Amino acid sequence: MSGLFGDWDGSAADARRVQQRLAAEVMLRDDAPEAPRWLGGFDVGFEDAGAITRAAAVLLAADTLQPVATEIVRVPTSMPYVPGLLSFRELPALVAALERLPHTPDLVFVDGHGIAHPRRLGIAAHFGVVTGLPSIGVAKNVLCGRHDPLGALAGEHVPLLHRGEQIGWALRSKVRCNPLFVSPGHRVSMQGALDAVLRTLRGYRLPEPTRLADRLASRRD
Numbered sequence: 001m002s003g004l005f006g007d008w009d010g011s012a013a014d015a016r017r018v019q020q021r022l023a024a025e026v027m028l029r030d031d032a033p034e035a036p037r038w039l040g041g042f043d044v045g046f047e048d049a050g051a052i053t054r055a056a057a058v059l060l061a062a063d064t065l066q067p068v069a070t071e072i073v074r075v076p077t078s079m080p081y082v083p084g085l086l087s088f089r090e091l092p093a094l095v096a097a098l099e100r101l102p103h104t105p106d107l108v109f110v111d112g113h114g115i116a117h118p119r120r121l122g123i124a125a126h127f128g129v130v131t132g133l134p135s136i137g138v139a140k141n142v143l144c145g146r147h148d149p150l151g152a153l154a155g156e157h158v159p160l161l162h163r164g165e166q167i168g169w170a171l172r173s174k175v176r177c178n179p180l181f182v183s184p185g186h187r188v189s190m191q192g193a194l195d196a197v198l199r200t201l202r203g204y205r206l207p208e209p210t211r212l213a214d215r216l217a218s219r220r221d
Contacts, residue, residue, distance in 0.1 A: 004091050004130050015085050016119060023121040025129050031187035032107045032134035036062045039200070040105030041209025042097065042127070043217035044090040046077065053077045055093035056216035058209060059101045065200060065208045070216055071100040084118055084143070087126035094127060105133060107188075107196065109209035111217075113137040114185035114193065116160055116168035118144050128186025135185030136193045137168070138210045142181050150179055154201075157182075157194060169194050177205045 008018045041058040052074050059069040073096040079089045094110070113122030114137030121129075124137030145162035147170040154175050160168040160183070168183030171194065184193040200207035206214060 004095065004126075005088065008088070012082050012085060015082075015088050019085075019117075019119040019121040019126075022126060022129050023115075023119055026115060026120065026125050026185075027187050028115070028184050028189055029187070030134075030189045030192040032192075036106035038062060038068075038103050038105045038107075039065070039209050040098070040101065040108040040133075041111075041211070041213035042094050042108065043111035043210060043213035044093060045217035045219075047074070050081075051077055053090060053093040054217055055090070055097040056213045057094070057097035057101055058212040058216065059103060059105060060209055060212070062106070065202065067212055069102050070212075071097045072216060073097040073100065086112060087121070087123040090123060091126060091130070094123075095131065098131065108133050108135040108185070109138055109197075109200070109207060109213075110135060110185065111138060111140075111210045111214055113139045113143050113181065114168065114183035114188075116143060116145060116162070116181055116183035118162075120167070122183070122185070124183070124185030128188075132187075134187035136188055136196055137181075137183045137185050138197060138207060139181040139183075140178070142170075152176075155198065166190060171197065173197075173201055173207070174203070174205045180205065 110124035128135030
C-alpha cells in the first residue's frame with residue numbers, strides 16, 4: 001500500500017494531499033510506443049455489499065483488439081467510497097490484477113478518470129504514475145467540468161473544461177448513447193487520449209479495452 005500511496009496516513013484529508021503531490025508527476029505528452037503491441041483494459045466492481053473489491057484486467061493484441069489474457073483479483077475493500085478519492089479504494093486490486101497479466105501493456109485504458117478530476121489525479125492518472133505506464137481514463141459520467149453540447153453522430157467530441165483549463169473530452173462514441181468522458185492519465189497527451197479511444201471503438205459505447213474489462217468486473221461467476 002505504501003508504494004501506491006506514499007506516506008498517506010489513511011485519512012481522507014491526507015489522501016487529498018497525496019493526490020496533489022502525485023498530480024505534479026503526471027506527464028501529458030505521448031510517450032507510448034508508436035506501434036504498441038499490447039493494450040490493457042481495467043475496471044473494478046464490488047461484491048458482498050462492497051466488502052470485496054473485484055478488479056478485472058484484460059490484455060488485448062493492439063493490432064486486432066482481440067483479448068489474449070484476462071485476470072480477476074478479489075481483495076478486501078480497505079476504504080469506504082469517498083467522492084474524488086476512488087483510487088485509494090480501488091488501486092490495490094487494480095495493480096494486483098496488472099501484475100498477473102502475462103505481458104505488460106504498452107498502453108492502459110482504465111474505467112474512470114485521468115486528469116478530469118478536481119485535483120487532476122483520477123484513478124487512471126494515479127494508476128499511470130505508480131506503475132509508470134501510459135494510461136487513459138474512460139469514464140461513463142463526468143466528475144468535474146463542463147462541455148458544450150455534442151452532435152448526434154458517433155465520433156463527435158468537444159473539450160471538457162474546468163476552471164478555464166481543458167481536462168479531457170466529451171465523446172459521443174455511439175449514436176443515441178450518452179457521451180463518454182476521456183482524459184489522459186499519464187504519458188499520454190490530450191489529443192493522444194482521444195485518438196487512442198477512437199481507434200479502439202468497435203460499435204459499442206465503450207472502447208474495447210474497457211468494454212471487456214467492464215464485462216469481467218461486473219460478473220459474479
